[in-house]
Structures are given as structure tokens and as C-alpha cells.
Amino acid sequence: MTENPLIADWNTPFELPPFGDIKPEHFKDAFDHAMGQATIEIKAIADQEAAPTFDNTIVALEQAGKDLTRVAMTFFNLTGAHTNKDIQAIERDVAPKLAKHSSETLLNAQLYNRIASLWDQRTTLDLSSEDARVLERYRTMFQRAGAGLNEPGKERMADISQRLATLGTGFSQNVLKDESDFQLVLESEEDRAGLPDFLLDAAAEAAKERGLAGKHVITLSRSSIEPFLQFSTNRRLREEAFKGWTSRGENGGQTDNRDIIKETLSLRAEKARMLGYDSFAAFKLDDTMAKTPDNVRELLTKVWEPAVSQAREEEAKLAEMARSTGNNHEIEAWDWRFYTEKVRKAEHDLDETILKPYLQLENMIQAAFDTAGRLFGLSFKELSELPVYHPDVRVFEVLDRNGKHVGLFLGDYFARPSKRSGAWMSAFRKQQKLGGDITPIIVNVMNFSKGAEDEASLLTFDDARTLFHEFGHALHGLLSDVTYPMISGTSVARDFVELPSQLYEHWLSEPEILSKYAVHYKTGEAMPKDLLDKLLAAANFNQGFATVEYTASALMDLELHLIDDPKEIDTSSFETDELAKIGMPKAITMRHRIPHFQHVFSGDGYSAGYYSYMWSEVMDADAFDAFKEAGDIFDAEVAQKLLSFIYSSGGKQDPADAYVAFRGRTPKIDALLEKRGFAA
Structure with a gap:
């Protein structure tokens, strides 16, 4: 194995991965080797005869599997940032193996008993506050993985974890395939009508990268498609581009994600019930600041109602702008950004082509x-x-x-x-x-x-x-x-x-x-003060739209993970029905539709947790006010507190306590509503 650069010592500057030496085929052997080593190390910790101590159990676990961590971090960075067919094939193979390895660790009864014993003795162990926090996180992690289940329960939990890993990988690869396959080639002047130079330059570069030098290509990257929807005067092509963007994962054939979603939701619900929770949302939120689905819904609803009201006012302005240019059609989703740009220019004299x-x-x-x-x-x-x-x-x-x-x-x-x-x-x-x-x-x-x-x-x-x-x-x-x-x-x-x-x-x-x-x-000239003033004055322009498209996605995520029996769910009709229930404006589409909602289905990082951006925004709006109140956005004392309690402290303490340590009190939602322009 020493010839495999992933396993050998990294003598690169700063011990960066030796990317130039790594080939896709190295990963399979490296994963097998590293998982084998990690298994030996974990077994030695679990099977040792010595009574459990913080050092021989928790510290030992923290130091185990270093090779596996190094290989996995390198590999999964590449699967997102620079993948290919070989890497994707390895990803499909290795994802369930890693899940199996994780389950074997987290469901190891001897290991869990050692952690539980330390937890029971925690007040007598003379632990630092950081040690105590790490012990608490290990206990929680093992319990939430199913370490307390009986043997048949553990076996089923391991099967669920492996299958979810496979499904998450498939979901992500399907979305990437749909994104990579889509290209809107602009052949004629009519196709390119209305597009500013900066977008045409970028479209020419995208075409060159795709072997279409001399042409112009719009891709599904937000930095490509959003300005196209803003500026293209060709309504037919705006519709084509928008539907390509929003139908990722829902095009039928091998890249269709709807069956993956159904099975994922079913397995998550089963996992939650096995652990004693009514729903996956209840399970997931129990280990967050929000704690319960009701708390999440309360926050999102508090923002949803003023956001929809403002979005409807925005839509009326768009329709009026369309009529003023001789277009009496109803505002559709592929029209929103186009007419928004015109309204922004009219109301704030702010033009993206001048700003960019x-x-x-x-x-x-x-x-x-x-x-x-x-x-x-x-x-x-x-x-x-x-x-x-x-x-x-x-x-x-x-x-x-x-x-x-x-x-x-x-x-x-x-x-x-x-x-x-x-x-x-x-x-x-x-x-x-x-x-x-x-x-x-x-x-x-x-x-x-x-x-x-x-x-x-x-x-x-x-x-x-x-x-x-x-x-x-x-x-x-x-x-x-x-x-x-x-x-x-x-x-x-x-x-x-x-x-x-x-x-x-x-x-x-x-x-x-x-x-x-x-x-x-x-020219090298600074942005003129009047343009800067216009930019800042327009900070909340179109905020109704932005808040609605995000909040609808967050509510959808929550509701998906509250379903009792997702086995028969039809995601398309579920999405339609839920949006109707909350009064989603017809001309706005969720920021992430279910079939390509990678935050939620490419793994479970944000599953039942997409609300997190809004929950954190309550804190971030309130936190920045601390600098405003100090009279200096770079106030040294506030910045030091921010460093000490937020940026440098990791997970040393409960997040609510960390925020209070920084701010001196709990956050207030008023700052968020004011930031988004919804304050009374």
C-alpha cells in the first residue's frame, strides 16, 4: 500500500493532498485499507480489559481512523468539486461501505457501554468543560445511531444507514447529470436579444469549455441562468431555460429522483420510529436549537405571512410593468426576474449592467x-x-x-x-x-x-x-x-x-x-456615490420574492419529514398540494423543488433542517446590531467576543449558551424582520 499516494506520507507543502499523484483507482484500495485499519483500532478500544477512562475511550476514539478521515475528506471534496465517471462509480461503491463501517462502530455494544459508563461517572471524572462537552456529544451520537436498540433493531438500523447512503449518492449524481447535460445554445441574434456583454462573454466561455467555440451557451449554473432570466427578451427561451432549471431530477429515465425520494423518506421515518420519535422531523430537530417541529413552523410562519403579502405587491408591479411595455400576459415564473430588473431600474434607477x-x-x-x-x-x-x-x-x-x-x-x-x-x-x-x-x-x-x-x-x-x-x-x-x-x-x-x-x-x-x-x-474608478447609495437603498427590493422562494422550500422540507407513511407519496402532487395549502403565489417557484433538493436528499445534513438559514438569520441580524450599537462595524471589543464565543469555539458549548456569551442575551426576531423589510 505504500505505493498508493493516499496512504503514503504526504510530503507536500503543508501536507496538502498530493493531487498530482492521485488517480481515481487509488481511492478504492485506499478506502479498503483505511477502513480495515480503522476497524482494528476501534475494536482494540472496545475490547480492552482496562476500565473505561476518558483517555482510553473518548480520546482514543478521537485519534482512531486518521487514514480513513484523510482519504474520505479528499475523496468527497472531489465528488462535489471535480468529479468524473470513475470517481462517481467509486462513490456509488464506497458510500454503503462507509455507512456499514460507521454502523459497526456506532452500534458496537461494548463501545457504547464504555461511553455510557463514563457518562454515568461524569461528575467524578474531573473533566474540563470541553472534555465534558465531547463526552456528551459521543453519548448523544451513539444513542441517536441506535446503540441502545436490541440486536435485530441494530441490524435493521445498519441496513437503513447503508441504503440511505446509496440513495443519497444516486440523488446527487442524478442532479449533476441533469445539470451537465443541459445547455441552451444561443444560435441567432433573436436568441441573444437583450443579453448584456458580461453574460455573452461568460456564455462564450461556457461554450468553449463544452467544445462549442464561437457559440454562446447558457448553463444551469445560477451565475449563468439567473442573469439570462433577468435580461433575455426572448420569452420562449426564458421559459425553456427556466423549465430546464426547475425540472432537474424530474425528467423521467435514469436520472429521475422521485422513487429515490419516496424510499429515502420511508427509511428515515422508519429510523425515527425505531428510536422512539413520532416523525423524522421530531428526531432530527431534537438535537438542534429549535428542538421541535412546532418551533420551526412558528418561526417560518411568522416570516411567511408578511413575505407573501409583499410578494403579491411585487407581482402587481411586475404585471403593471409588463402592460406598460405592451405585454398583457400573466406573470409566470420565467417572467419574474425579467420584469423585476425593469422595475428595479424604474424605482431605484439601478441597472445590473451598470452595477456589475x-x-x-x-x-x-x-x-x-x-x-x-x-x-x-x-x-x-x-x-x-x-x-x-x-x-x-x-x-x-x-x-x-x-x-x-x-x-x-x-x-x-x-x-x-x-x-x-x-x-x-x-x-x-x-x-x-x-x-x-x-x-x-x-x-x-x-x-x-x-x-x-x-x-x-x-x-x-x-x-x-x-x-x-x-x-x-x-x-x-x-x-x-x-x-x-x-x-x-x-x-x-x-x-x-x-x-x-x-x-x-x-x-x-x-x-x-x-x-x-x-x-x-x-477604469479603476470607485463606484460613484450615487450608484452606491442606490444599491444600498435597494437592499430590500424584491425581498418578498426572495423570502417566499426560500421559506416555501423550508416548509416543504419540514412537511415531507412529518409524513406518517411516505411509501405511497407522489412527490409532484404532494408539492402542489402543500404549496396550495400555504398560499404560494403562482408566479414563484420554490428555491429548491423536491426532485433536486440536494440540501435534503444528497445525504441528510439539512434534512428537516433547511429552516436553519432562517433560524440562524434571527441570530445574525441581532448579532450585527452589536457592532452597530458599538458605533463601529469593526469594534475591537465586539470582534474579540465574536472570535472567542462564535468563530473559534466550535462546538465547545451549547449553541444557545455560546450566543448569549457573545451578545449578553438571547436573540430577538425583530432584527430579522427589520433586515428583510417586514418590520411594522
């Missing part, structure tokens, strides 16, 4: 870095000639205010067919202090449109916000300062994990940042 040249990708990256420097004393030094998994990936060394190495940050910014849609943060290595001071390697993955050769890549303001959002997650991983991997970085409650990311977005909208970094890519 001031939002260069490079400058927005530097703006995010500068904000981190002023808040937390970080600096970022770009490094070249380091191993990366794709030529577009950039590597930055992160240093603290004393010049000490903090970690590595990788930025992977551009859309490509080998990358799934969306934007996310992940880790190739998590911070910890067991076995030395292990520094993190964090990656942000985006899907921005690449500018033409020798031209700047330009962002929409939403793109720039996404960049800041994901960089907030990155800082949560980079600034982590804990002992144990179990609670490192973003390893926190799902409805708390979005707080550092959504909070970070606030700095982008501040004049202090925009006036410095919003610079025209050709």
Missing part, C-alpha cells in the same frame, strides 16, 4: 480578506505551484496578526461541468490539538461565470454576497481553536452553523467596504 462592472471577483475576494483582517487580525498570502485538484483552484496561506500560520484557504470559484451546482465550504483537514497543533485546510467552492480570456470575472451583488457567506463558513473552520475533532470548526448544531456565514454577509453591504473595493474593472 464594479464587482470584480478579485476585488470581492480581497474585500472578504480585508474584513477578516480588520475583525480578527488575519492576513492572506497567495501561494503558487502547490498541488491542487484543478488549475482554477487558488491557495492562500492564512496568518494571524503575529505572522503565525493559521491554516490554508483554497478558493475554487468558477463553474464547470465536473462540479455540482451551488456554493459550499468544506475541509481537507480540520483543526485539532490531539497529537500536536493540527492546522486546518479549508476550501470554498463556487459556481461563478468565468470572464472571457484576459477579462475580469464579474459578479452580481448576489454572487458577491454568496462569496462573503461561504467565506464566513471558511473563517469558522480556519479560526477554530479546540482540542477535539468532534467539535472542531463547523461541527455545531445545524441551525447554528449558518450564523458565522450569514453574519459575515453584513460587512459586504457596508459603505466602508464597498467604497474601497467596488472599483470599475476597466
Whole structure:
């Protein structure tokens, strides 16, 4: 196995994965080897004759399976950011094997008994607060995996876990296939009518990447399709593009996800019942800040009602704008962005084509870095000639205010067919202090449109916000300062994990940042003050639409996971019926329709948890007010509290306690309603 670069020592700078040496076929042997090693290590912990101690059980578990962690982190970063048919085949093979390995660990009776014994003795063990938290998380993890079930129950739970892993992999690969297969080729002037230069340049680049040099291609990347829907005057093509976007996973044939969804929901419901819960939503939420489905529904409903009211007012304005241009048709979903752009220009004199040249990708990256420097004393030094998994990936060394190495940050910014849609943060290595001071390697993955050769890549303001959002997650991983991997970085409650990311977005909208970094890519001139003022004044423009498309998805996720018996569910009719119940405006589509809702069905990270963005937004809006109240968006004292209790503390303490430690009180929803323009 020493010839396999995944298993050998990594002598690369900063121990980055040796991407240049790794071939897809290496992963199968590496996984087999690493799982075998991890199994031996786990068995030794479980079978030891010595009485359980925190060190010989919990610390030992934290240090077990290092090779497997390293291989899995490398592999699953590639499955999302730069996959191919070979990697996808390995993913289908390895996903249930990993689930089986996990089940064998979490359902090991001897191991669970050792953890339970330590839990019973916890008050006599002289544990630090961090030790106690890690012990509590291990006990909870084992219980929620089914460690307390009888043997037939454990066997069934293991079967369910393996099958869910297979289904999640299939769901994700089906969506990627539908996204990769779709391309809207713009052949004529009529096809390209209304499209601004920045979009045509990006469409030409996308065409070249697909072997269609000289043509223009619109893809299902948000940075491609959303501006097309904004600017294209060809209504027929807008409809075609929109339906391609919203029908992912629902096109019949091998990539149709509806049967996968039905089986996934059934298995999740069965798992929840086996563990004593009425529904999967009740099970999932029991280990979050929200605690119950009723609490989630209460929050979402409180926001839903004013959002729908505002969205209907927005729709009336769109219809009026359509009539004023001689179009008396009903506003459909593929019309919304088109007429919204016209209304925004009329009401705020704000034109995306004028705004976008001031939002260069490079400058927005530097703006995010500068904000981190002023808040937390970080600096970022770009490094070249380091191993990366794709030529577009950039590597930055992160240093603290004393010049000490903090970690590595990788930025992977551009859309490509080998990358799934969306934007996310992940880790190739998590911070910890067991076995030395292990520094993190964090990656942000985006899907921005690449500018033409020798031209700047330009962002929409939403793109720039996404960049800041994901960089907030990155800082949560980079600034982590804990002992144990179990609670490192973003390893926190799902409805708390979005707080550092959504909070970070606030700095982008501040004049202090925009006036410095919003610079025209050709002239080098700063964004004119009147344009900046218009941008900020329009902050809540179209907020009814944005809130409705998100909240509808969150409510749908909740209701799906409250179904008693999902075996016979027809997802299409269920979606239609549920949207009718809540009064979904006809001209708005959910941000994520069920057949391509990857947050919920590509694994269970956000299953029954898509509400988390809204739950965290209550906190992030309230948290940014702490800086406003201090009179300085970079106030040193508030920033230090933010670092100590939020960004660096990982999962050291209960998230509600962490927030109170930072803010001095619990969050208030008023700040969220005001932020979205719904305050009375």
C-alpha cells in the first residue's frame, strides 16, 4: 500500500493532498485499507480489559481512523468539486461501505457501554468543560445511531444507514447529470436579444469549455441562468431555460429522483420510529436549537405571512410593468426576474449592467480578506505551484496578526461541468490539538461565470454576497481553536452553523467596504456615490420574492419529514398540494423543488433542517446590531467576543449558551424582520 499516494506520507507543502499523484483507482484500495485499519483500532478500544477512562475511550476514539478521515475528506471534496465517471462509480461503491463501517462502530455494544459508563461517572471524572462537552456529544451520537436498540433493531438500523447512503449518492449524481447535460445554445441574434456583454462573454466561455467555440451557451449554473432570466427578451427561451432549471431530477429515465425520494423518506421515518420519535422531523430537530417541529413552523410562519403579502405587491408591479411595455400576459415564473430588473431600474434607477462592472471577483475576494483582517487580525498570502485538484483552484496561506500560520484557504470559484451546482465550504483537514497543533485546510467552492480570456470575472451583488457567506463558513473552520475533532470548526448544531456565514454577509453591504473595493474593472474608478447609495437603498427590493422562494422550500422540507407513511407519496402532487395549502403565489417557484433538493436528499445534513438559514438569520441580524450599537462595524471589543464565543469555539458549548456569551442575551426576531423589510 505504500505505493498508493493516499496512504503514503504526504510530503507536500503543508501536507496538502498530493493531487498530482492521485488517480481515481487509488481511492478504492485506499478506502479498503483505511477502513480495515480503522476497524482494528476501534475494536482494540472496545475490547480492552482496562476500565473505561476518558483517555482510553473518548480520546482514543478521537485519534482512531486518521487514514480513513484523510482519504474520505479528499475523496468527497472531489465528488462535489471535480468529479468524473470513475470517481462517481467509486462513490456509488464506497458510500454503503462507509455507512456499514460507521454502523459497526456506532452500534458496537461494548463501545457504547464504555461511553455510557463514563457518562454515568461524569461528575467524578474531573473533566474540563470541553472534555465534558465531547463526552456528551459521543453519548448523544451513539444513542441517536441506535446503540441502545436490541440486536435485530441494530441490524435493521445498519441496513437503513447503508441504503440511505446509496440513495443519497444516486440523488446527487442524478442532479449533476441533469445539470451537465443541459445547455441552451444561443444560435441567432433573436436568441441573444437583450443579453448584456458580461453574460455573452461568460456564455462564450461556457461554450468553449463544452467544445462549442464561437457559440454562446447558457448553463444551469445560477451565475449563468439567473442573469439570462433577468435580461433575455426572448420569452420562449426564458421559459425553456427556466423549465430546464426547475425540472432537474424530474425528467423521467435514469436520472429521475422521485422513487429515490419516496424510499429515502420511508427509511428515515422508519429510523425515527425505531428510536422512539413520532416523525423524522421530531428526531432530527431534537438535537438542534429549535428542538421541535412546532418551533420551526412558528418561526417560518411568522416570516411567511408578511413575505407573501409583499410578494403579491411585487407581482402587481411586475404585471403593471409588463402592460406598460405592451405585454398583457400573466406573470409566470420565467417572467419574474425579467420584469423585476425593469422595475428595479424604474424605482431605484439601478441597472445590473451598470452595477456589475464594479464587482470584480478579485476585488470581492480581497474585500472578504480585508474584513477578516480588520475583525480578527488575519492576513492572506497567495501561494503558487502547490498541488491542487484543478488549475482554477487558488491557495492562500492564512496568518494571524503575529505572522503565525493559521491554516490554508483554497478558493475554487468558477463553474464547470465536473462540479455540482451551488456554493459550499468544506475541509481537507480540520483543526485539532490531539497529537500536536493540527492546522486546518479549508476550501470554498463556487459556481461563478468565468470572464472571457484576459477579462475580469464579474459578479452580481448576489454572487458577491454568496462569496462573503461561504467565506464566513471558511473563517469558522480556519479560526477554530479546540482540542477535539468532534467539535472542531463547523461541527455545531445545524441551525447554528449558518450564523458565522450569514453574519459575515453584513460587512459586504457596508459603505466602508464597498467604497474601497467596488472599483470599475476597466477604469479603476470607485463606484460613484450615487450608484452606491442606490444599491444600498435597494437592499430590500424584491425581498418578498426572495423570502417566499426560500421559506416555501423550508416548509416543504419540514412537511415531507412529518409524513406518517411516505411509501405511497407522489412527490409532484404532494408539492402542489402543500404549496396550495400555504398560499404560494403562482408566479414563484420554490428555491429548491423536491426532485433536486440536494440540501435534503444528497445525504441528510439539512434534512428537516433547511429552516436553519432562517433560524440562524434571527441570530445574525441581532448579532450585527452589536457592532452597530458599538458605533463601529469593526469594534475591537465586539470582534474579540465574536472570535472567542462564535468563530473559534466550535462546538465547545451549547449553541444557545455560546450566543448569549457573545451578545449578553438571547436573540430577538425583530432584527430579522427589520433586515428583510417586514418590520411594522
